[in-house]
Amino acid sequence: MLFPTVDFAVFFLVVFTGSWLLRPHKIAWRWFILAASCVFYGWWDWNYLTLLLLSIGINWFLGLVVYKALTPDGERTNASRWLVRIAVIVNLGILGYFKYFDFFISTITDKMRSIGISVDTPLLNIILPVGISFFTFQAISYVIDIGRGQWRKPLNILDFAVYLSFFAHLVAGPIVRASEFAPQLDEEPDPRYVRSGEAFMLIFRGMFKKVVISSFLATQIVDPVFANPDAYGSLAVLMAIYAYAVQIYADFSGYTDIAIGIALLLGIRFPQNFDSPYIAVTLQDFWNRWHMTLSRWLRDYLYIPLGGNRGSKAMMYRNLFLVMIIGGLWHGANWTFVVWGAIHGGYLVAERIVRGKWKGHELGLPPHLVKAMQWFLVFNVVCLAWVFFRAQSIDGAFTLLGRLFASGGSDAGVSLLLVIVIVASIASQFVPPRFPQKAEVWFATWAPALQTAALAGGLVLVDALGPEGIAPFIYFQF
Amino acid sequence: MPAGLILVVILLAFCVAGLLNADSTLRKSNAKGDGWRNEIAKTVAAVTDTFQINFFRNTIDDALGKNQGTKIDVEELLRQQAEAESAAAAEAAQKVPELVAPTPAEPMKIWVGGDSITQTFGTSFQRITQSTGIFTPTLDFHVSTGLARPDYYNWPEHLVKDVLPTNPSILVIMFGANDGQNMVDASGKALQRYSEPWMIEYRRRVAATMDLLKAPENNRITIWCGPPPMGPGTKTHGMDQLNYIYWSEAQTRPWIQYFDTWPFFSDTNYVFAANLPNADGVVRGMRQKDNVHLSTVGGDRLSWAVIDRIGKLVDLSAGNVTPPPSQAPPASVVERTEVPPNMPGAE
Known part of the structure; x- marks a missing residue:
């Protein structure tokens, strides 16, 4: 269901x-x-x-x-x-x-x-x-x-x-x-005080992300380009890569939002699973924000038993790399997931090495610029890894990446609306959490009749903006 | 908020949204062919229609450019075509069209279209036919479409009004993957998918669409590709039954050449296979993860097989039509001489 x-x-x-x-x-x-x-x-x-x-x-x-x-x-x-x-x-x-x-x-x-x-x-x-x-x-x-x-x-x-x-x-x-x-x-939660404001907002946000954003990006550019990269030009391929990064986030975090909201309506609170992952300025930070419950599972039941940070630095790097490879394989039986894990593992190791070597050194650049550069680098490494995650095969991933630097091909699917959706989706992660929290509190103060109208309106909006059918959630296959 | 009040809020919100979205829900329900739910959806849609409650949602849909379909039936299109067609043209259509051999100087216009499976296949086909140097291909796919829902996308109308006027010599067409859904016949009666009345109505649409593709000068061939077998875990069933309809209707129409994709995406027992060897012996993934759509490799494999078939109808010797073994199916994989109405394991 x-x-x-x-x-x-x-x-x-x-x-x-x-x-x-x-x-x-x-x-x-x-x-x-x-x-x-x-x-x-x-x-x-x-x-x-x-x-x-x-x-x-x-x-x-x-x-x-x-x-x-x-x-x-x-x-x-x-x-x-x-x-x-x-x-x-x-x-x-x-x-x-x-x-x-x-x-x-x-x-x-x-x-x-x-x-x-x-x-x-x-x-x-x-x-x-x-x-x-x-x-x-x-x-x-x-x-x-x-x-x-x-x-x-x-x-x-x-x-x-x-x-x-x-x-x-x-x-x-x-x-x-x-x-x-x-x-x-x-526990016996009090039925007179159900956190409905927070739950409704989570459910609506989740449905909008899944049904509208994720489906739009999939049909508009991601599916066609990943299915046949040879037919597309570099701009379409670049947009498809960024669009997939947004799509998988919207899809998976959308599901999680709905799940947390539904549990909340039944008086059960789940742990948070996403915390604006695309604002991360280091890959370590990204993993503290993306699929957080899997990250801590891998940390507690795999990384620490393997030796964790104990022992030599080389062992620590090995453990880190191994955990990401296994984390990749957890997603599915395909070499593409192994490469995805290897990119993350390799970069995490490199990040630690570089951080260790550069400790105390200053670049002489404004801190905001350094942070922006770090963000840009991390975001693009994550997107690069997503290419392997989404591709049918390693060859397919390289073909797609090769199209980034090739001439010719169609840029069909690239539109102003697409760019707006991608940029707005990423930019929305930079919105401080206090704003949506304030909105939840504000929504909870509305009269029940107004909440009913808002919910009904939300359901109509999601259905109208969404596709004719409901695509399965990406993470169901894992 | 108290749980009881939340229940009232949710219930009312669902009711209001259900009424406003009634037409959309009915469309989805028709598509899924889901029995008693469909009856409820129809009742709710009828109520909203009576009281014009669906106006709000329909206005949004119109503003968003949804519902590109029309209510024009294939028979009406056929009637218009018959009026314009001479008796001599009907006589000429009794034999397989003889097309002029294409050359690099005078390439042949070829059109490939259909549903989302054609998206991958068509992109491969476009690329490969272009590489032969003797074709000018056009790709025209529309996701979630077929012959079952002209109200959503009217393919026969699109073919007659938009495609045929561009004068392609060959059309390569594939439908079916989205057609396993309830239909509404010309009289407005809902038909349960794959029921006998449904089969009769679908066959009528297929036959009429095939007739629409007949050229007055008998100078156009349509390669009608049946959909391949669908893999486990998909909700797309009955492709063997649809293929039987396409194949049997094509038998009496020389301008329609049915292409049997089934053997190219199944094992030797004609059972779905996601991974298959190409002519070089290397096993490759032919399907996307959904086990419905073709992968690029699968699209290439089908493209070369279709080009091979075209080569049996038209002289393609002026072009580079020798497939690389890494892309083409092994020589042992051939179309079936007869397409049976039911295949074991197809459901």
């Missing part, structure tokens, strides 16, 4: 009503939310539901046995360490089967063919269940946190099921941790 659809609107009205009516009855509320989440997920394909329920059962059980293997003081034991490893292997094994099996087989086949050995290995054409990467990462974090003794009491199976399957974050995040979500299950 996609958020900006009539189906979801009806579903949400039922869930909203049921949720607030049942909230005082903790067990009944949990069963209701679990059932609603199962309907939401099963709407895509009821077969997927089996996998989700299997993941809930396995990880809840592993969490329990890991907890029992700890010392009474919550200290790790050899048994708990091994059980955590098993949990990680099981989860990654399931993820790997669905996400990487065909990629692995086709890579091996290609390599063997390149050395003259022809093998006929049938691909399974496995369909990737929606959101598997997200709920798998959440499940891993739960078991690891218990194994580390950070989560002292395993959840009961109902709470764990609600946590892992909660429909608002199920298919495209944010990646919420049990320590953030579970305490909210026991």
Whole structure:
């Protein structure tokens, strides 16, 4: 079930009503939310539901046995360490089967063919269940946190099921941790004070970003140019690259805004997932602002276990690079994602080296100019990496980049409106957060009738400016 | 705000927006062919139409330039064409048109168009035909279009009024990927997609569109490409059934040459395959991530296959029409002699 659809609107009205009516009855509320989440997920394909329920059962059980293997003081034991490893292997094994099996087989086949050995290995054409990467990462974090003794009491199976399957974050995040979500299950939010102003603004903003901005950029320039770069001139290619940077942000952050808004209407608060990433002046800063819940997951469950900043500088650089490569692969089974990760990893390492060498040196330029140059550099490195992220193949990405410097080709799709949308979308990130916050507070003071009219008007506007159909969110495929 | 009041606000906002957006919702519902939801959408649209509530939204749509379609039916276009056509021309159309061989000095005008699949395929086709030195190609695609929704985009009208007057010698056309949706027939009756009445109506539109493409002097060929098989995870179904209609209608119209794309994007059992080897033996990705649209490689592969087919109808020896093995399909991949109405695994 996609958020900006009539189906979801009806579903949400039922869930909203049921949720607030049942909230005082903790067990009944949990069963209701679990059932609603199962309907939401099963709407895509009821077969997927089996996998989700299997993941809930396995990880809840592993969490329990890991907890029992700890010392009474919550200290790790050899048994708990091994059980955590098993949990990680099981989860990654399931993820790997669905996400990487065909990629692995086709890579091996290609390599063997390149050395003259022809093998006929049938691909399974496995369909990737929606959101598997997200709920798998959440499940891993739960078991690891218990194994580390950070989560002292395993959840009961109902709470764990609600946590892992909660429909608002199920298919495209944010990646919420049990320590953030579970305490909210026991709270009893006051139904007289729901943060509707903030929630409505988030939902409207998210829908506008997804349905209007993202869809417009995709159909106007991104899809045609990335599909056939050879036909386009350098201006169209450049615009398509910048447009994709805006498109993927609008698409993913739009989804997150809607998810956070919906959860808020049900009295649940999710962590922030985006914080104006395109204003970053360093790539490290970018990763503190882009897909923040994935960044901290990679930091806590991959970077730190690999050694993090401990040890030599060379090891730290290796860890950083490795984490970004794995972060790239998390997005999908394609070498393009590896290159995307490598660009980010390489630049992060370079950034640290340069920062270390230049510490204390002054360029003699005005600080604002230096900052602007840094911003320009980081933004364009991010855009360069997006080219590989979006392209079908590495060859395709290089072809597209090559068109930036080639003559000829059409500049079809480039228009004043397109430039305005790109520039305005990027510029909007420089607006201080206090302004939208003030708008939320102001909106909350409106009379209910006025809020109704504004919401209805917003829905008409989004529908009118959007395309005829609703395209799936980009991040569903991850 | 209290939860109860929020519920009222949301409910009212949905109702107001639902009424204002009724026509748009009905269009989307028709497109999806979604049973009982469609009935509700129709009822709501009828109410808004009665009370002219849709005026506000329709004004916005008009201002935004949406709804480029018309209500002109293909039969009306055919009637106009028949009035202008002589009996001698109808007689001439009974055999495959014989076209003058193109040369670099006198290149042949070739037009390629259709829906969003044609976007990738057509761009490849345009580039490749241009590189042969004997074609002057024109690409004309419109996303989310087909023959099912003339109210959204009227292809037959566009072909007659905008394309044919430019006198292309060859048209390469592909529809179908957006046509698996409910339709409204000429009498205004809604038809459930792929139901028997739907098939009859779709066949009528296909046949009439093919007739519209007939040239009075029988000097134009249309290569009608059936859509390729769609991959798992897509919501685009029934392409085999549409292909059967295209193929069977083309059998009695010599100026229409059906091109069977299916074998070029499937394995040896005619089952969808995203990755396939080209003539050089290297396996490449033929489709975009959505498993519907062709990749650039897939577009190149289809382009060379279509050029090969054109070469069987027209002498192309004056041009550079030998494909690089890295772009063309293997020689073993050929069109089927008959197109069956149902393919295993196509649904």
